[in-house]
Amino acid sequence: MKSVKVELGAEGFKSNVTIGDYQLIADEPVSLGGTDLGPSPYELLSAGLGACTAMTIRMYVNLKGWKLDGINVNVSHRKEESDDGKSKIDVFSREIEFIGDFDEKQYKRMLIIADKCPVHKTLSESSRIETVQVF
Numbered sequence: 289m290k291s292v293k294v295e296l297g298a299e300g301f302k303s304n305v306t307i308g309d310y311q312l313i314a315d316e317p318v319s320l321g322g323t324d325l326g327p328s329p330y331e332l333l334s335a336g337l338g339a340c341t342a343m344t345i346r347m348y349v350n351l352k353g354w355k356l357d358g359i360n361v362n363v364s365h366r367k368e369e370s371d372d373g374k375s376k377i378d379v380f381s382r383e384i385e386f387i388g389d390f391d392e393k394q395y396k397r398m399l400i401i402a403d404k405c406p407v408h409k410t411l412s413e414s415s416r417i418e419t420v421q422v423f
Contacts, residue, residue, distance in 0.1 A: 302326070333411075334363040337380055340407035345384075348401045354394065358387035380411060 290308030316322025
């Protein structure tokens, strides 16, 4: 995996993101005090989930030799109250469209494979974040 570097200046939320040789901007919407010059962190996370889902399905379909004309994955994010009502949980909602001629069994199998995407697994299971302060 390429190293990810994020640089944020003295004011605002606009962040310059460098991933290997790729560069992009992350920001917050104006309603949250940003300048809306790029996707928000949750939008970037949602994009990762959508891309991983589509790629995982493509790998599976290629192995099976099925003809897949395309995959569209729409991902949205929201916060919901937890079952105990004491906290909020993150909910990522995926809509997956398979473009091609498939039977019901193939559709169901591709939906099962979607849940095997590594980003889906990371978001669904526990993770650990390690932080190191640089002086």
